[in-house]
Amino acid sequence: MPVTLCTLGVGATFGESILQDLPRDSTVVTQTTCELLRVEQQDFRLIWEKNKELMNDLVANCKLKNGFGPGVNSKSPMHRPKSPPTRRSLSPDQPNPAEPITDAPSTVMGRIGWTLRTLLLSQNTCLKDRKVSGKLVRKCAPGTELVDWILSLSPIIHTRAQGAGMWQALLEEGVISHVAKEQGFKDKCFLYRFWQDEEGAGALPTMEDINTAEEQIHESLSTLIQRGPDAVLRMILRKPSHERSSDDLETIYEELLHIRALSHLSNSIKRELASAVVFEAHPKAGSVLFHQGDEGRSWYIILRGSVDVVIHGKGTVTTLQEGDDFGKLALINDAPRAATIVLRENNCHFLRVDKDNFNRTLRDVEANTVRLKEHGKDVLILEKISTQQKQSFSHFKYTVMAGTPQKMLEHLLETRLDGRGNFGGGDNFIMTTAHDPFLDDFLLTHVVFMPTHHLVDELANQYPFYTSLPDREFLLACKSRVVQFVYKWVTTIRQPVFDDESAVEFLEDLASEVENDCIQLDALQEEASLMHHAMTQFRRYQEDRKANSGQKWKLPPCGQPIGLFSGNKDSRTIIMPQDDIIFRVYCADHTYCTLRLPVDSTAETIKLCAADKLKLRPNDELLLVEVKSNGERVTFKDNDISIPTALSLNGRIFVSPKDHLDALTCLSEQEESTQGIDGDLELFSTKELAYYMTLFDWDLFWCVHEYELLYHTFGRHHFGQITANLDVFLRRFNELQFWVVTEICMTSSLSKRVAVLRKFIKLAAYCKEYQNLNAFCAIVMGLSNMAISRLSLTWEKLPSKFRKLYTEFESLIDPSRNHRSYRVSVSKLQPPIVPFMPLLLKDMTFTHEGNKTSLDGLVNFEKMHMLAQTLRTIRFCRSRHLVLDPPSPKSEGEVKSYISCLRVIDNQRILTGMSQKLEPRRS
Numbered sequence: 001m002p003v004t005l006c007t008l009g010v011g012a013t014f015g016e017s018i019l020q021d022l023p024r025d026s027t028v029v030t031q032t033t034c035e036l037l038r039v040e041q042q043d044f045r046l047i048w049e050k051n052k053e054l055m056n057d058l059v060a061n062c063k064l065k066n067g068f069g070p071g072v073n074s075k076s077p078m079h080r081p082k083s084p085p086t087r088r089s090l091s092p093d094q095p096n097p098a099e100p101i102t103d104a105p106s107t108v109m110g111r112i113g114w115t116l117r118t119l120l121l122s123q124n125t126c127l128k129d130r131k132v133s134g135k136l137v138r139k140c141a142p143g144t145e146l147v148d149w150i151l152s153l154s155p156i157i158h159t160r161a162q163g164a165g166m167w168q169a170l171l172e173e174g175v176i177s178h179v180a181k182e183q184g185f186k187d188k189c190f191l192y193r194f195w196q197d198e199e200g201a202g203a204l205p206t207m208e209d210i211n212t213a214e215e216q217i218h219e220s221l222s223t224l225i226q227r228g229p230d231a232v233l234r235m236i237l238r239k240p241s242h243e244r245s246s247d248d249l250e251t252i253y254e255e256l257l258h259i260r261a262l263s264h265l266s267n268s269i270k271r272e273l274a275s276a277v278v279f280e281a282h283p284k285a286g287s288v289l290f291h292q293g294d295e296g297r298s299w300y301i302i303l304r305g306s307v308d309v310v311i312h313g314k315g316t317v318t319t320l321q322e323g324d325d326f327g328k329l330a331l332i333n334d335a336p337r338a339a340t341i342v343l344r345e346n347n348c349h350f351l352r353v354d355k356d357n358f359n360r361t362l363r364d365v366e367a368n369t370v371r372l373k374e375h376g377k378d379v380l381i382l383e384k385i386s387t388q389q390k391q392s393f394s395h396f397k398y399t400v401m402a403g404t405p406q407k408m409l410e411h412l413l414e415t416r417l418d419g420r421g422n423f424g425g426g427d428n429f430i431m432t433t434a435h436d437p438f439l440d441d442f443l444l445t446h447v448v449f450m451p452t453h454h455l456v457d458e459l460a461n462q463y464p465f466y467t468s469l470p471d472r473e474f475l476l477a478c479k480s481r482v483v484q485f486v487y488k489w490v491t492t493i494r495q496p497v498f499d500d501e502s503a504v505e506f507l508e509d510l511a512s513e514v515e516n517d518c519i520q521l522d523a524l525q526e527e528a529s530l531m532h533h534a535m536t537q538f539r540r541y542q543e544d545r546k547a548n549s550g551q552k553w554k555l556p557p558c559g560q561p562i563g564l565f566s567g568n569k570d571s572r573t574i575i576m577p578q579d580d581i582i583f584r585v586y587c588a589d590h591t592y593c594t595l596r597l598p599v600d601s602t603a604e605t606i607k608l609c610a611a612d613k614l615k616l617r618p619n620d621e622l623l624l625v626e627v628k629s630n631g632e633r634v635t636f637k638d639n640d641i642s643i644p645t646a647l648s649l650n651g652r653i654f655v656s657p658k659d660h661l662d663a664l665t666c667l668s669e670q671e672e673s674t675q676g677i678d679g680d681l682e683l684f685s686t687k688e689l690a691y692y693m694t695l696f697d698w699d700l701f702w703c704v705h706e707y708e709l710l711y712h713t714f715g716r717h718h719f720g721q722i723t724a725n726l727d728v729f730l731r732r733f734n735e736l737q738f739w740v741v742t743e744i745c746m747t748s749s750l751s752k753r754v755a756v757l758r759k760f761i762k763l764a765a766y767c768k769e770y771q772n773l774n775a776f777c778a779i780v781m782g783l784s785n786m787a788i789s790r791l792s793l794t795w796e797k798l799p800s801k802f803r804k805l806y807t808e809f810e811s812l813i814d815p816s817r818n819h820r821s822y823r824v825s826v827s828k829l830q831p832p833i834v835p836f837m838p839l840l841l842k843d844m845t846f847t848h849e850g851n852k853t854s855l856d857g858l859v860n861f862e863k864m865h866m867l868a869q870t871l872r873t874i875r876f877c878r879s880r881h882l883v884l885d886p887p888s889p890k891s892e893g894e895v896k897s898y899i900s901c902l903r904v905i906d907n908q909r910i911l912t913g914m915s916q917k918l919e920p921r922r923s
C-alpha cells in the first residue's frame with residue numbers, strides 16, 4: 001500500500017533524480033489544483049553543469065526539506081559530501097538513534113570512514129554483498145563482525161563495548177548506517193554499510209588508496225577511541241526513556257554529575273533526571289531553537305556549542321555556552337518565551353527536559369536565584385518565592401529581586417500580563433497579585449526608579465507601532481500586554497498619570513494607535529475597549545480639573561489649618577501642584593509680606609519673591625527658614641517644595657540673611673494657642689464629635705495619594721512633587737494631639753478638668769469604634785503627654801472605669817516590639833479604616849534607610865516590594881466607602897465647624913508650664 005512520505009507546498013521542488021538517470025523513486029500526486037513550473041531534463045542538466053556548486057546545494061537542500069532519499073552521491077572516496085548519505089529531518093521530539101546527528105560527516109570522520117572501508121575491502125573480510133528479505137544489499141557487515149575486526153586492529157581497544165562505541169561514532173555522522181535505518185550501532189547481527197555503498201556498491205580501493213589507509217589507520221583509531229564513549233552516551237540518551245536499562249541510567253546519571261547547570265541539584269534529583277533527559281542535536285548554525293513569545297515546552301542545557309539569546313528590538317543580548325542552561329523562565333512562570341534562541345555553531349548538542357518532567361522533578365527544587373545577563377552585565381535577578389497556590393503545579397515562582405528598570409518592565413509585560421485574554425483585573429489578576437504582587441509593586445513604586453517619562457518611552461518601545469511581523473500572534477500579544485499594563489496603571493494610579501504631560505501624550509497616541517490597529521489587524525477589539533475606558537476616565541478627570549482649576553488655599557496667619565480660600569468647597573478637594581497658596585513670610589523684625597504662589601514653588605522662588613517684597617538687600621545671602629513655636633529653626637534647601645503645607649502647627653516662614661539667622665525669634669502669637677472656632681467642648685455630644693471628626697479625617701485621608709508617602713520618604717526635592725495633602729493630614733494628627741493637651745491644660749477647675757479628661761477618653765473610644773485610628777492614637781498620645789500624665793489630682797478623680805479604659809488604650813499605642821499591639825489589632829479590622837499615618841511613614845522611612853535603592857547598578861526591587869506593602873495598606877484602608885450610622889443630631893453645624901479648627905498650643909514648654917500651674921508638684 002503506498003504511503004505518503006511528505007506533502008510539498010508552494011515553492012518546493014521535486015524530481016531531482018533526473019540528474020542521476022535513475023527511475024523515479026516515488027509517485028507524486030496533486031492534492032488540489034496545482035500550477036507547476038517544469039524544467040526539462042536536458043535543460044536541467046545544462047544548468048547543472050554551469051552552476052554545479054549552486055545546484056548541488058539547492059538539490060541537497062530540497063532533499064533535506066522534502067525528506068527524500070539519498071543525496072548527490074559522489075564516487076570520490078575523499079570527497080566530503082555536501083549532504084549526508086542519509087537525508088532526514090531531525091525530529092527533536094522523537095530522537096531516533098538510527099539517524100545521524102550531523103547534516104553531513106565531518107571531514108575527520110569522513111576520512112576515518114574511508115580508511116576503515118578501504119582496509120575492510122582490501123582484506124576482503126566482513127564487508128560482503130548479502131541478500132536481505134530477497135533483496136541484494138551491497139557490501140554490508142553484521143555489527144558483531146565489525147566489532148571483531150576493529151578489536152583485531154589494536155591492542156588498546158579492550159572491550160567489545162569500546163569497539164561498538166567507535167562504530168557508533170561513525171554512525172552518528174552518517175559514515176555508516178544500519179541497512180534498514182532502524183538501529184543505532186549494536187554489537188549484534190544487524191547489518192551495517194558505509195554510505196558509499198548505499199546506492200549500490202561504491203568504488204573499490206586502488207593500491208594507492210590501501211597504502212594511504214594503512215598509513216592513516218593508527219591515527220584514525222585513536223580518534224575513534226576518544227569519540228566512542230560520547231557517542232555511546234548520546235546513543236543511550238537518544239533511547240526513549242522506557243527503553244533505558246539500569247546500566248544506561250547509571251551512565252546518564254554519572255554524566256549529569258558533571259554538568260554545571262545541575263550542580264545545585266541533589267543526587268536523587270539527578271537520578272530522577274537520568275530517565276527524563278532527552279538528547280537533541282541541531283546541525284546548522286543560525287537555526288532557531290524557539291522564538292520569543294512561543295509557548296515554553298522544555299528546559300535546555302547546552303552540552304556542546306553555543307547559542308545566542310535574541311530579544312525583539314534589542315538583538316542578541318547574550319551568548320550562552322557549554323554547561324549553561326536556558327528556557328526555564330517560561331516554564332516556571334507559565335509565561336511565553338522571553339527570548340529567541342539561535343544556534344551560533346553547527347552541530348550544537350543539548351539535553352532537554354520536557355515541561356511535564358520539569359514540573360514533576362525540578363520546578364520546586366530549582367535554584368533559588370536566577371540571573372539574566374545582557375552584554376555581560378546582570379539585568380535581572382529573580383528569586384524563588386512560595387506562592388501557596390494549590391491549583392498550580394508547584395508552590396513556587398520566580399519573583400524579581402533586582403533589575404534594570406527596562407528589563408523589569410519587559411519581564412513584567414511578558415510574565416505577569418497575559419498576551420491575550422486576561423483583561424481588566426479579573427479574578428486572575430487578583431490571584432496573581434495576592435501571591436506575587438510584582439505588577440502592583442511596580443505601579444506603586446516606579447516613580448522611584450523610573451520616572452513617568454521614561455516609563456512611557458519604554459512602553460512605546462514595547463508596543464510595536466507596526467502591523468506586520470511574521471508572527472501575527474506574537475505581534476498581537478505584545479500590543480495587548482502594553483494596553484493591559486496601561487489600563488492597570490491608569491486605573492490604579494490615576495491622578496499622577498493624568499497630571500503628567502508625557503503620560504497624557506502617550507495615552508492619546510496609544511489610544512489612536514490601538515484604534516487603527518483594531519481596523520487593520522481585525523483584532524485587538526478588547527484592547528480598544530480598555531483604552532476607550534481608560535481615556536473616558538482621563539476625560540472625566542480633565543473635566544473635574546477644569547471645574548476645580550484656579551483653586552486658592554490659605555495658610556491662615558494664626559496657625560489654623562490650611563483651608564480653601566476660594567474654589568470648589570467640596571470637602572474632598574485635593575490640593576494640586578498648580579493651585580495657589582496664600583501665606584506670610586516674616587523678617588527678623590517680624591514685619592511680613594503676604595505671598596500667593598503655586599503650591600509646588602520651590603524654597604528658592606519663595607525666598608526671591610519675599611526678598612523682593614520685603615525689600616531685602618539682594619546681595620545678602622538669604623535663607624528661607626521655619627521658626628517653630630519653641631524657637632527652633634529649620635532651614636529649607638533651595639529645591640525643597642510644598643513649604644507652606646509642611647510647616648509645624650504654629651510654625652512661621654522667615655526669610656533672613658545667613659548671618660542673621662541666630663537673631664530670629666518666634667512671634668509672640670506663636671506661643672499662644674492658635675485661634676480655634678468658638679464652642680464649648682463639654683456641650684457637644686461625644687459621639688457626635690467622634691462621628692464628625694471621623695468624616696472630616698476620612699476626607700483628608702481620602703485626598704492623600706500613595707505617591708505622596710514616597711515623596712515624603714525620599715525627600716520632596718528628590719521628585720519635585722508636592723506632598724501637600726499628606727502634610728495636611730499629618731498636621732491634623734498633630735493638631736488633635738495638641739488640642740487634647742491644650743484643652744485640658746486650659747481648664748483650671750479640677751472637676752471640669754476631670755470631666756474633659758473623661759470626655760477625651762470617651763472620644764478615643766468612639767474613634768476606635770469608628771476605626772478612625774489616626775484620631776484615636778492622636779487623642780491617646782495627647783493624654784499620655786507629660787503635661788497631662790503628671791496631673792495626678794485629675795487622674796485620681798477619674799472614675800476607675802475610665803482609668804481602666806485608658807490603660808487599655810495606652811497599651812494599644814505602646815511602641816514596644818515595633819508597635820506590635822497596634823499592628824495586631826489593626827490586622828483584625830476590615831476597611832474602611834483611617835490608619836495611624838505616622839506609623840506608616842515610620843515604616844516607609846525604616847525601609848528606605850535600611851535598604852539601598854540600587855545594588856550594583858540594579859534597582860533593589862526587594863526594597864520597592866517592602867515600600868509597596870505599606871502603600872497597599874493605605875489602599876486597603878480606603879477600599880470601602882465610609883458609611884457610619886449618624887448619631888442623633890444635636891448640634892451638627894456647631895460640631896462640624898468646631899472640629900474643623902481646634903485651638904492648639906504646640907509648644908511643649910508652655911504646656912508643661914500651664915500644667916504645673918494647675919497642679920504644682922506636691923512636695
Ligand SMILES: Nc1ncnc2c1ncn2[C@@H]1O[C@@H]2COP(=O)(O)O[C@H]2[C@H]1O
Pocket residue numbers: 296309317318325326327328329330331336337338339340372373374379
Ligand atoms: N537577558 C535575558 N533575557 C531573557 N531571557 C534570557 C536572558 N538571558 C538568558 N535568557 C534565557 O533565554 C530563555 C528564553 O526562554 P525562557 O523565557 O523560557 O527562559 C529564558 C532564559 O532562560
